[in-house]
Amino acid sequence: MRELSAETPAFLASIDMHPDQTDSGAFIKAFLSEMDAGLAGDPSSLKMIPAYVSVEGAPQDGVPVIAIDAGGTNLRVALVEFQNGVPVVLREEKSPMPGSRGTVSAEAFFSELADDVLPFTEASDRIGFCFSYPATIFPDGDGQVICLTKEVRVSGIEGRMIGRSLLRKLREKGVKKDLSLTLLNDTAASLLGGATVLGLDRTGGLSGLILGTGCNTCYAERGARIKKLHGAKNMIVNCESGNFSRAFRGRADEMVDAASENPGAYRFEKMLSGVYLGRVVTSEAQLAAGAGLLSAAFRKPEPLTAPELDDFLRGRENRVSALCTEADRIVLQTLVDAAFERAAKLVCANVLALCLHCDGGKTAARPFSVVAEGSTFYNSLLLRDKLDACLKTVAEGQYGRHIVFCRAEDATLAGSAFAALTR
Ligand code: BGC
DSSP states (O other): OOOHHHHHHHHHHHTTOOGGGOOHHHHHHHHHHHHHHHHHTSSOSOOOEEOSOOTTOOOOTTOOEEEEEEOSSEEEEEEEEEETTEEEEEEEEEEEOTTBTBOEEHHHHHHHHHHHHGGGTTTOSEEEEEEOSOEEEOTTSOEEEOOOOTTOOEETOTTOBHHHHHHHHHHHTTOOSOOEEEEEEHHHHHHHHHHHHHTOOOTTOEEEEEESSSEEEEEEEOGGGOTTSSSOOSEEEEOOGGGOOOSOOOHHHHHHHHTSSSTTSOTTHHHHSHHHHHHHHHHHHHHHHHTTSSOGGGSSOOOOOHHHHHHHHTTOOSHHHHHOOHHHHHHHHHHHHHHHHHHHHHHHHHHHHHHHHHTOOOBTTBOEEEEEEOHHHHHOTTHHHHHHHHIIIIIIIITOOOEEEEOOTTHHHHHHHHHHHHO
């Protein structure tokens, strides 16, 4: 009788999906060189977008700010005020992100957004807008959409100025007063919010990581190193690391990319973020069924989601367990474990590259601090332990660098308010 579970690792290697095939050293080298190219304005899969906001500011107390958090799934609007240097959320509303449940037009997107912001405009004339998609940021605080990611669909939004479009809609809906707006990426908001709320020591280096529906990183950069700007001040740089194109990819990654909204783009994000991880395992399972390692039920399953796979690992009965024979269970568990193992290795290599670029985290007393946010980071059963193990063996063991992950309550809202008050 075939020992299917024993054959699974070799099968994964045969389709280039085994975590051992990710070489952290090669990844880091490629990532660092793409970072340098992006900072110099040369062609690179890392856009290295200057944020024009910095951790060095001090937000004014007692000034309410409208903080908007436009994420992959939810849209949150809140009123945030700093009191004795501490951000306080005074009021908050949450609704589904327009475009996350089917295509909408750019006009409808900004109109829905304005409807949600409108009730807050009585209380403040400043907006801090955390936008979780690639956007070029301008020194005046506005930003222009580069593209959408995470399978969100808003037709005609590429190239649109976000702040101007929202403010125009607010005027059309009757807002008379002048509003100022500061746009920033969610990684930047998370970094700023975390650094303020937690009072992080900045000497070892600071970074922001989102691993939720999508994935991305940013870090606090010295102005002199942003070669594509002249005489830039120190500021946060958004790597848009989800678009990194030089990670080692396998056949399941190619299948996921080909079936996505934006084939060829955001290949790194499609290897590990929440909206794609389930699809990676589904594609592997399809290939495994073709190779006789899983039963026929896996030949063409509806894409399995990361939370469903998580529940399956926790032993809960669901759609995934219902597909499985007894033999399938062990093979599938191995596939899921391997997918998270590789995801952890990739996250570790990504933040380690940032730490090395900043020459940070040289001692445990002055670690490279990563303010982390996102459902995949915090809710997955396997990711954190695997990531911690990777930090120990690779970051500390091989590179002598100390990296810590931190979490702050409402970091993105706090960071958006911080940016609006300090830019
Ligand atoms: C976007 C990034 C964002 C990340 C996390 C990615 O899809 O391109 O801008 O920071 O998701 O939300």
